[in-house]
Amino acid sequence: MIDVQDLVVSYGTATALDHVTLTVGKGEMVALLGPNGAGKSTLANTLAGLLRPASGSVRIDGRLALIPEGRQLFPDLSVADNLALGGWRSGRRDPSAVYELLPRLAELAGRRAGVLSGGEQQMVAFGRALMSEPDALVVDELSLGLAPGVTADLAAHLAELNRSRGLTVLLIEQNARLAFDLCSRAYVLESGRLVTEGECARLADDPRVAGAYLGGAIT
Amino acid sequence: MSAFLTYLLNGLAVGCAIALIASGLVTIHRVTGVVNFAQGTFAVVAGLCTSSLLGLGFPHGLSEVAAVLAAALAGLLTGLAAIGRPGTTPLSSLIVTLGVGVLAYAVEIVLWGDQPRSAPGLAGSVVIAGARIQTQHLLVIGVTAATFALLAFFFGRTYLGKALTACASNPYAARVVGIDVRRMGLLAFALGGLLGGIAGVLVTPLRPISFDTDVTLIVNAFAAAVFGALTRPVIALVGALLLGVAETMAAGYGYGSHQLEIALGLMIVVMIVQASRRTTLSQESA
Numbered sequence: 001m002i003d004v005q006d007l008v009v010s011y012g013t014a015t016a017l018d019h020v021t022l023t024v025g026k027g028e029m030v031a032l033l034g035p036n037g038a039g040k041s042t043l044a045n046t047l048a049g050l051l052r053p054a055s056g057s058v059r060i061d062g063r064l065a066l067i068p069e070g071r072q073l074f075p076d077l078s079v080a081d082n083l084a085l086g087g088w089r090s091g092r093r094d095p096s097a098v099y100e101l102l103p104r105l106a107e108l109a110g111r112r113a114g115v116l117s118g119g120e121q122q123m124v125a126f127g128r129a130l131m132s133e134p135d136a137l138v139v140d141e142l143s144l145g146l147a148p149g150v151t152a153d154l155a156a157h158l159a160e161l162n163r164s165r166g167l168t169v170l171l172i173e174q175n176a177r178l179a180f181d182l183c184s185r186a187y188v189l190e191s192g193r194l195v196t197e198g199e200c201a202r203l204a205d206d207p208r209v210a211g212a213y214l215g216g217a218i219t
Numbered sequence: 220m221s222a223f224l225t226y227l228l229n230g231l232a233v234g235c236a237i238a239l240i241a242s243g244l245v246t247i248h249r250v251t252g253v254v255n256f257a258q259g260t261f262a263v264v265a266g267l268c269t270s271s272l273l274g275l276g277f278p279h280g281l282s283e284v285a286a287v288l289a290a291a292l293a294g295l296l297t298g299l300a301a302i303g304r305p306g307t308t309p310l311s312s313l314i315v316t317l318g319v320g321v322l323a324y325a326v327e328i329v330l331w332g333d334q335p336r337s338a339p340g341l342a343g344s345v346v347i348a349g350a351r352i353q354t355q356h357l358l359v360i361g362v363t364a365a366t367f368a369l370l371a372f373f374f375g376r377t378y379l380g381k382a383l384t385a386c387a388s389n390p391y392a393a394r395v396v397g398i399d400v401r402r403m404g405l406l407a408f409a410l411g412g413l414l415g416g417i418a419g420v421l422v423t424p425l426r427p428i429s430f431d432t433d434v435t436l437i438v439n440a441f442a443a444a445v446f447g448a449l450t451r452p453v454i455a456l457v458g459a460l461l462l463g464v465a466e467t468m469a470a471g472y473g474y475g476s477h478q479l480e481i482a483l484g485l486m487i488v489v490m491i492v493q494a495s496r497r498t499t500l501s502q503e504s505a
Contacts, residue, residue: 050391050394050395066395068391068392068395072389072395073389073392074384074385074388074389074392074393075389076384076387076388077381077384077385077388084378084381085378085382085385085393085396085398086396088382088396088398089396093378128396132396132397
């Protein structure tokens with residue numbers, strides 16, 4: 001479970017998150033939408049413990065892993081090493097369970113992460129996050145820069161993990177169609193403030209949300 | 220010909236000592252982004268400790284190991300001063316390391332005085348292809364080769380070494396997976412101290428060490444480290460060997476008083492070449 005209450009995060013005098021309250025229930029998959037600069041990655045980094053809130057609280061039941069925006073791998077290290085370092089918190093070094101879930105990573109194990117395609121790198125970032133045996137996963141822009149087929153493949157893995165293992169997921173996305181396909185609820189963040197929230201089906205019918213994130217109402 | 224070979228082998232030994240200090244500079248810079256100007260101090264601390272411990276009657280081996288550990292501790296303390304406070308920029312840390320180096324002068328003078336000290340090393344010499352080389356020089360070459368092999372193993376094969384490489388490669392990602400980047404930086408400083416310390420105990424029997432010997436050591440090591448762009452230890456090793464040979468040749472053929480100028484000259488040339496390469500690359504990628 002992820003529970004954020006009245007969270008304020010600032011960079012110097014600039015407020016990046018302004019009294020944000022958000023919850024993701026255990027085993028739930030929730031989307032966070034918003035344009036560039038809305039504060040989505042700031043929230044992701046705060047949830048991961050990389051930024052300190054100015055005020056408010058963050059409560060996470062169990063271990064949280066972050067798949068950061070732009071993959072953020074260790075380009076000079078092999079895929080196997082990237083995965084092994086993903087287990088830094090959990091103490092898990094053996095990636096065989098991740099290879100079972102994502103067999104392509106076993107084929108890439110000896111390759112340097114920096115030379116892989118965007119889709120392969122995202123798969124490594126996904127596998128690296130799973131190495132920490134998380135109870136909750138924050139995915140910051142799963143689809144960014146990826147071909148639709150690759151995104152769909154990763155999204156299917158994410159949905160399967162949520163279904164089979166009860167993984168709590170906060171999916172931070174600009175691709176609202178993908179987010180609405182995967183998640184039951186969504187929040188919309190703009191300029192550091194939550195402007196709306198609700199069931200995805202209801203938000204998809206909201207003309208303001210549809211206009212901003214879906215290019216028009218879904219039919 | 221035998222004189223040339225003697226200078227070459229002796230130069231390689233000098234280069235090896237420079238390489239050890241340079242590798243400490245590179246290790247610290249890779250992990251923390253800090254250019255550690257106190258790196259020469261670690262060698263001085265180890266050299267002076269060895270001299271004292273041997274003088275007090277402690278046996279060889281124990282004295283050198285204790286001196287290297289003292290240098291590693293000095294490295295850790297320098298790290299605490301330079302990067303201990305979260306949010307310190309690499310430039311501020313660099314200034315702190317300069318300050319630590321100056322402070323170390325005062326401490327060293329209080330503890331050991333201002334006169335150069337030496338320590339006995341391996342006695343004797345061997346003849347290789349007609350060239351006579353001191354056994355201590357061979358020891359320097361052997362220990363350096365073993366140290367670099369261990370460093371390659373540590374960074375390439377161990378989990379901790381890979382975590383250090385990860386911090387160098389992408390500090391943000393290292394934090395994402397839970398690695399404490401600051402703690403890794405402190406480890407890098409301790410490792411830098413250890414490497415400087417090894418250089419110090421190896422060099423002290425060859426040339427007397429005093430509190431201000433760090434200037435010569437850091438200039439040479441910095442020249443070699445710059446050769447490897449402060450990030451590539453093997454290239455820094457090559458640079459150090461070239462520098463050691465060039466300086467020894469200069470001394471052997473009658474230009475001994477210009478050794479430091481050779482190091483400084485080489486460093487400036489390399490920095491100019493690298494700066495112009497970087498400018499060209501950035502223009503091409505723009």
